[in-house]
Amino acid sequence: MTSRAGLSLGGMGTGILSIDLDALVANWRALDALSDARVETAAVVKADGYGLGSGRVARALAGAGARTFFVAVTEEGMALRDALGPGPRIFVFSGHMPGDAERLRDLALIPLVNSVEQLTRQFEALPGHPFGIQLDSGMNRLGMEPAEWAAVREIALAQGPDLVMSHLACADEPGHAMNLRQLRAFREMTDGIGVPRSLGATGGILLGPDYHFDLTRPGIGLYGGEPFAEARPVVRLSLPVIQTREVPAGETVGYGNAWLAKNPARIATVAAGYADGLIRAMGGRATLWHGGTPCPLAGRVSMDLLTVDITALPETPDFLDILGPAQSVDALARAAGTIGYEILTALGPRYARRTGAAA
Numbered sequence: 001m002t003s004r005a006g007l008s009l010g011g012m013g014t015g016i017l018s019i020d021l022d023a024l025v026a027n028w029r030a031l032d033a034l035s036d037a038r039v040e041t042a043a044v045v046k047a048d049g050y051g052l053g054s055g056r057v058a059r060a061l062a063g064a065g066a067r068t069f070f071v072a073v074t075e076e077g078m079a080l081r082d083a084l085g086p087g088p089r090i091f092v093f094s095g096h097m098p099g100d101a102e103r104l105r106d107l108a109l110i111p112l113v114n115s116v117e118q119l120t121r122q123f124e125a126l127p128g129h130p131f132g133i134q135l136d137s138g139m140n141r142l143g144m145e146p147a148e149w150a151a152v153r154e155i156a157l158a159q160g161p162d163l164v165m166s167h168l169a170c171a172d173e174p175g176h177a178m179n180l181r182q183l184r185a186f187r188e189m190t191d192g193i194g195v196p197r198s199l200g201a202t203g204g205i206l207l208g209p210d211y212h213f214d215l216t217r218p219g220i221g222l223y224g225g226e227p228f229a230e231a232r233p234v235v236r237l238s239l240p241v242i243q244t245r246e247v248p249a250g251e252t253v254g255y256g257n258a259w260l261a262k263n264p265a266r267i268a269t270v271a272a273g274y275a276d277g278l279i280r281a282m283g284g285r286a287t288l289w290h291g292g293t294p295c296p297l298a299g300r301v302s303m304d305l306l307t308v309d310i311t312a313l314p315e316t317p318d319f320l321d322i323l324g325p326a327q328s329v330d331a332l333a334r335a336a337g338t339i340g341y342e343i344l345t346a347l348g349p350r351y352a353r354r355t356g357a358a359a
């Protein structure tokens with residue numbers, strides 16, 4: 001793997017998002033090791049590889065042996081095919097949408113058909129082209145319902161689908177009764193069909209072998225997020241300090257005068273804001289870090305800037321970390337009242353993305 005460290009770093013003006021591809025690969029291997037050797041472990045790289053760059057993520061995983069990838073929409077599949085070249089399988093969760101046929105065919109993307117309407121479109125527009133089927137086992141989001149499936153399953157199975165899959169609604173809560181309900185519903189719809197089956201994403205892998213079937217589809221766990229507690233951290237986000245100032249007691253910082261200096265304070269202004277995915281809900285709640293020293297956000301998140309209380313630091317650092325060894329994606333998400341998935345996929349295009357060790 002050639003490291004691009006240094007090359008994509010244009011200057012010191014934007015945050016640096018370091019992506020540890022070794023940790024990513026280690027997470028894929030660790031998730032793979034949780035299922036039986038005959039179970040294939042795929043990789044979900046939708047939303048541009050959860051914000052980290054689907055091309056670099058997928059190439060690293062393909063290099064480690066991943067042979068099957070999932071994206072949300074055909075457009076993402078096109079970019080991924082460009083990055084991966086021919087060979088790896090690419091499934092599209094949203095299935096076969098109107099106007100997709102040519103691109104599905106030319107780029108050898110495999111739609112997961114979600115309805116009788118999509119199945120008809122697939123058979124009419126792309127007869128003989130590989131496809132899979134998504135079933136709804138209770139989440140009521142995507143996939144054929146049991147009655148719909150019963151009506152077309154003979155016809156669909158006669159065309160030899162590559163995969164039949166469904167998705168769990170509550171897999172991040174191992175004790176939730178919904179998991180077993182969906183497992184039963186999926187098995188009722190698919191036992192004995194003789195087609196490879198898939199039910200579990202990251203949470204489903206952790207629920208144990210009953211949920212693994214023939215192929216698992218981890219996403220968030222690859223990128224270091226919960227519920228895969230043993231995941232190695234994959235990202236570090238370091239934000240450059242643009243300016244510092246001494247703020248006397250009694251003065252305020254930022255929009256709405258939202259932060260008041262109770263004592264004399266030193267405030268650092270760093271280059272990243274809500275336009276970069278550091279959502280406004282972090283205002284007054286999130287913490288940045290210099291090594292092991294916490295530096296609280298002072299006031300609101302601006303579009304391009306954060307103001308940070310660095311009074312506790314003996315010197316002014318060049319960068320402050322908002323993601324890294326001291327603060328995981330999930331820890332930052334908790335401070336912002338959201339989940340790690342949203343923090344990752346919101347990371348904006350302005351950061352210089354560098355591969356190499358995250359820590």
Ligand SMILES: *Cc1c(COP(=O)(O)O)cnc(C)c1O
Pocket residue numbers: 044046093166167200201202203217218219220221
């Ligand atoms: C996003 C998604 C996944 C991956 O889920 P994680 O929780 O990120 O592991 C798997 N399957 C489907 C259908 C999805 O939408």
